[in-house]
Amino acid sequence: MQRRAKGRHDDVEANTPKEATRKSSTRRLADLALALVAAGLLYAAARSGASTPNDQNEMQQPLAKVFAFHRDEEFLLGDWLYWHCAVFGCSNVVVMDHASTNPKVLAILEAYKTRGVTVETFRGAFGEKAEALSRAMRARADEARLLVPLDVDEFVVLEADQGFVADARRIRAAFAASASSNEMRKFKFSSRVAACPAPADDGDALGGGLHVVSSGNVVADAAKRPAVVRAFSPPTQTAMAKTFFRGGPDFLETDQGNHFGKIRRDNASSQDAMIDNRNFDRFFARTPLTLLHFSMPDFDTWYAKVLQRAKAYKFTMATQCAGVRRGQRYCRSFQKLRGGAAPREIARTEYADVCGAIAAQQRETGGARQRLQGGLGSLADVLLRRPR
Incomplete structure (x- = not known):
């Protein structure tokens, strides 16, 4: 009887406030455990490359669109397209073709159109280059987080302590850092120049009848592809370095040489004629990205x-x-x-x-021979391996 009564007493106690509190605590612990499990699953999904809903817009919108204006640039066009397709994807490359007539150039453009490059023909005057590029960039300003106008003798790479890095992933990461920042100024590339081809016996040049060093061996290059040959830069970044922009409605225009450009946040004091090395930090954000500018190719x-x-x-x-x-x-x-x-x-x-x-x-700036380094090796090596 006592045992049965005790049992009845236990049954009654189960419905007391004390037991209700115990059950509530148990539920809270269970909920907490589920939350921790869910958090763990989300973390694992993120580590595996899956995206959360807040990431979707960023992943769907390309990082950068690259724009170039040219006319019959047979010497570098194919290599320029190959390199920037590798870095940004062909669907993010836009070429404003200034009514080229060179059959080789036209064939290159057609080949890359089939790979996703956008090619638009412009029949105005060369002096309207800035207007043509700006229209193309404004039309696609909402399609990418960054807008990058270039010439086809300029190759995007990354600044490094001992030269340059030609690693597509690291280059994209540097662009992504600019795009993800709260920086509202325009962005500056570093000022880099690839000098003239050196004499053939120098072992560091590329051009008509010249050579490029590849893994310690001199490799003949009949295709005249670009290589880094005694590249140099000024001691400090300058206002004349090239510029790229944030996408969206703030972008207004680039200029003839892509040095300055305009955004809605600019004012009268930001006109290119009023910008020099003393005040350009007011309008531009420096980046570790740089351009190899092959302004002096072969003689012809x-x-x-x-x-x-x-x-x-x-x-x-x-x-x-x-x-x-x-x-x-x-x-x-x-x-x-x-x-x-x-x-x-x-x-x-x-x-x-x-x-x-x-x-x-x-020599005055202390520029020395500087080579490309990184996961893709030198830019010259990458292009030399590219099938024609």
């Missing part, structure tokens, strides 16, 4: 470019080159070439003089 390419640029800028033999703000070096070379009428010997002397000026500037 350089010669054709001088005449083409002079015509585009409407230079004549009477132009006062010292007062020219844009394209001054093309103006001077054009006049020394006598508008194309000078003998080839004079033209080759001018080419050597311009290369000499670059070498002198390189």
Whole structure:
């Protein structure tokens, strides 16, 4: 009887407030355990590459769209497209073709269109390059987090202590850092220049009849692909370095050389004529990204470019080159070439003089031979391995 009564007493006690509190605590512990399990699953999903709903917009929107304006740039176009497709994806590359007529150039463009590159034909004047690029960029401003205008002799790489990094993942990570920042200024590339091809016996050059070092061996390069040859940069980043932009409605326009550009947050004091090395930090954010600028390729390419640029800028033999703000070096070379009428010997002397000026500037800034490094190896090696 006592045992039965005790049992009845236990049954009654189970319905007391004390037992209700115990059950409530048990439920809270169970809920906490479930929450911890759910958190663990979310963490594991994130580590495995899955995305949360808040990440979806960022993942669906491309990191960057790259824009280039060119006309018959046979020397570098194929390599430029190959490299930037590798870094950003062909669907994020837009080429404004200035009514090219070179059959090889047209074939390259057609081949890359089938891979997803957007090619738009522009039939206006070269002097309207900035307007053409700006229209294309505004039309796609909401399609990417960053808008990157380039020339086809400029290759995106990453600054490093001992030279440059040509690793696509690290390059994208640097762009992503800019895109994810709260920075509302325009972004600056570092000022880097790839100098003229060195003599063939130097072992560090690439160009018509020249060579490039690959893994310690000199490899002949009949295709004349670019290589880093005594690249240099100024001691400090300058206002004339190239610029890229945040996507979205804040973007307004780029300029003829992609040095400055405009966004809605700019004001009258941000006009390019008023920006110099003393105040450009007010308008631009520095980045570790840089451009290898192959401004001095082989002689024939350089010669054709001088005449083409002079015509585009409407230079004549009477132009006062010292007062020219844009394209001054093309103006001077054009006049020394006598508008194309000078003998080839004079033209080759001018080419050597311009290369000499670059070498002198390189020595003054302490620029040394700098090679590409990283997971993809040197840019030259990557391009040399690329099938034609």
